[in-house]
Amino acid sequence: MPENTRDRRLAALRACDRILSGVRPATMRERLADLEAAGDLDALPDFYGDGPVTTLEERVAEILGTEAAVFFPTGTMAQQVALRYGADRTGNPTVALHPLGHQELHERHAYSWLSGLRAVWPTAEPRNPTAEEITALAEPASTVVIELPLRDAGFVLPTWDELAALAAAARGAGARVHFDGARIWESAPYLGHSFEEIAGLADSTYVSFYKTLGGLSGAALAGTGELASYARAWRHRFGGQVFQQWPAALTAISGLDRELPRIPEYVRHARTVAAALAALPGARVFPEPPHVHRFRLWLPHPARALNDAALVLAEEEKVWFASGWQDTEIPGVAMAEITAAAPALDWTAADVTEIGGRLIERAAGY
Structure with a gap:
């Protein structure tokens, strides 16, 4: 398969309809639109x-x-x-x-x-x-x-x-x-x-x-x-x-308004996601249940196989599971950090298990 590059991964993630771990990266134009909504841009910086x-x-x-x-x-x-x-x-x-x-x-x-x-x-x-x-x-x-x-x-x-x-x-x-x-x-x-x-x-x-x-x-x-x-x-x-640092300040204020009230919901849902992931064959989650809306997942496959499988899954099915897999001290076992943010709220436990199974099937073929 073509090289698994950062640019290719970002393009695939942006094109996905569903995202389990992380958020869709915004373009600079989209961030400019965020600034329009974040504060009074007619005021002095x-x-x-x-x-x-x-x-x-x-x-x-x-x-x-x-x-x-x-x-x-x-x-x-x-x-x-x-x-x-x-x-x-x-x-x-x-x-x-x-x-x-x-x-x-x-x-x-x-x-x-x-x-x-x-x-x-x-x-x-x-x-x-x-x-x-x-x-x-x-x-x-x-x-x-x-x-x-x-x-x-x-x-x-x-x-x-x-x-x-x-x-x-x-x-x-x-x-x-x-x-x-x-x-x-x-x-x-x-x-x-x-x-x-x-x-x-x-x-x-x-x-x-x-x-x-x-x-x-x-x-x-x-x-x-x-x-x-x-x-x-x-x-x-x-x-x-x-x-001048007004762009950073305005988006921070916007984050306090928009994201901060939602974080308890992310943390609660992360526990649902983690429990479903822990049910995958050979999977391990830590901590279980998660303390925050981020946690670690281990799967019994090499990191390269999981990264390539996740990328192809994203490109072919428009579903982003998780990336950033790293090999561990245990041969054939890789770990990734999972972040259950706003896009993950639409995923049920059954969705997580089903897509996780498809990821593992693809990884086994590499």
Whole structure:
């Protein structure tokens, strides 16, 4: 078959009538239409962070119940500022991170290269640390980072009681608590508490606007007024004081209006999807049931066979199942991340089982 390229996959996904995992990618023209609906385009744009950016910051602070929130062009920048703040305030350059956390796997260790910080790992288990593990740290940390959910462990969350105990243990050890909340929006249903209550356990919380909410880009760092003042200064020093960011701000506000109220429905339906997938021959789902609307699926076929089968299924039947299959340490078994968003709501458990079976049949032929 022709090469399975990114452009070919995107074209196939856009042409599909039904999508199980993920969403249909929008063109630039479609995103421009989104901007028309997102705000008053006859109003003045922002100039170095006022206007719609200020509106967005105030909205996030209100949702999280914090004194302030500061817009950042990237989450990587926001998180480095949060860790610097803790180190500067305490004089301690040590931060407690998880080896599967975003700072370690996806930010090129920016906390170390840019700020001279060093990490200790409370645990290497594929879950967030426990209160006992924080208390038992071999050396004090200025900040304890908790990723909600821990994506590279399978989008897993602690329980509310575990999270509250973990935050209390960190403070008892003299550390700040920072929530890597890029996906905090889908964490609230499992934790069973409001965004304000969740953020209230932390000294600072980072949120993303393009993950889950569908914004163009951008993030925010929320916390006290003192943190916000510090964050604005360091945002400028890191090069994040961009002249105009109104497209990102408007689409973020639109995402808060449009997507945020629907996320509990996505999380509920993800459990239906996961249970149906787990019934496929040789399949494994984790966690079961999912904690958020994303989870991991393993099937007993090589990644190349599953990726090619998924692509042909999309091109020939206009049905998108899941892509991004990766081989695992178990020969002949591949894993993919499943995201049950708005397009998946139309899928019944029977639909998932039927199409999954057709995917497996095709994969067996490669």
